[in-house]
Structure formats: structure tokens, C-alpha cells
Amino acid sequence: MPFENRETKLLVRLQYGDERAFELLFNQYKNRVKGFVHKMLPPNITSDRILIEVFMKVWIHRKRIDPSKNFSSYLFSISKNLVLDELKSSVNKKLVFMENDVLDGVMLNPEQIENSEEEMETVLQKVLQKLPKRRRQIFNLSRFEGLTYKQIAAKLNISENTVDTQIRKSLQFLRQELNNFL
Numbered sequence: 001m002p003f004e005n006r007e008t009k010l011l012v013r014l015q016y017g018d019e020r021a022f023e024l025l026f027n028q029y030k031n032r033v034k035g036f037v038h039k040m041l042p043p044n045i046t047s048d049r050i051l052i053e054v055f056m057k058v059w060i061h062r063k064r065i066d067p068s069k070n071f072s073s074y075l076f077s078i079s080k081n082l083v084l085d086e087l088k089s090s091v092n093k094k095l096v097f098m099e100n101d102v103l104d105g106v107m108l109n110p111e112q113i114e115n116s117e118e119e120m121e122t123v124l125q126k127v128l129q130k131l132p133k134r135r136r137q138i139f140n141l142s143r144f145e146g147l148t149y150k151q152i153a154a155k156l157n158i159s160e161n162t163v164d165t166q167i168r169k170s171l172q173f174l175r176q177e178l179n180n181f182l
Helices: 003-015 019-040 048-060 071-096 110-130 133-143 149-156 160-181
Strands: none
Touching: 003 019, 019 048, 019 071, 019 160, 048 071, 110 133, 110 160, 133 149, 133 160, 149 160
């Protein structure tokens, strides 16, 4: 059976709580999701916990999944949001636990933490905007819309190798910029 038809059937089964369908979907997507998460996080943060959280959310919200929509995009959207949450949390922890000589032993209040979350969101948006327009477009299609390299290549009339190169350069740049900030 064609891939999409098989996946649609698995998603329908998942909606009804079929654990085997969930297991099959997990096995099908775990490496892609983990790779995406790993590439977006600084080296000191593990991707395993986020991978588990992604699929926990899938299970918890399984009845809301639309089998006719792109499941891969759904997974990467959850992943992206969890990565952003993790990065914000990382910034908050760093701010809260800075050495005493920087903060003089004073803990940040909730308003300051909220401001740091907004600052992190702003930094992420600025970093993404620093990417060249075409590279940013390719990155967004891959990471936020869940398209495969082949689909992106066809859509933009470029080679899969070009897509791969642009994604690698994007990830390298994002990692460097976010590590500098963190």
C-alpha cells in the first residue's frame, strides 16, 4: 500500500488508541525527529527527553490529529515548539543561576523571567532572519513545514544536494549563533 495511505490508516488507528499504530509511527519518525531536535539544540542539552515529549504529546492529543493532514509537519511543529521552550528555559536558568558577582545574590522575579523569554524569542527570530533569504526559505520548508529534501527540491526547482547543503549551513549557523547567545 502507498506510504500516505498506510500512514493515514495508522493515524486513524492511533486516534482510537491503537498502541501498535503508535509504535509503528514512533519507529517510523523517531530518528528524523531526534535528528531535528539534536541539530537545533546546543550540545549541552540532550534531545532524548524532547523526543519523548513529542511523542507523549502525540499520544495525549491523538484524537485531535487529522489523518488527512501532513503528520510529519505536525511532528516537526511540536518539536520546534518544545525546542524553543527548552532554549527559553535554558536562558532563564542561566540568568537565574549566574554567579553571585553578576547578580549579587539576587534572584530574578517573574517579570524579569518573562522579559528574558521574550528576549529569547526575539533573538531566535533575529537569528533566523540573518540567514540568506533562499537558505531561510529552504530551512523553513524542511524544519517548520516538514517537507522532505526531495519535495523541497521539486518545489524550488533545485537539486536535493543543494537542499542538503543549505540545510547543513543553516543548522551550523543557528547552532553557532545560539551557542554564542547561551
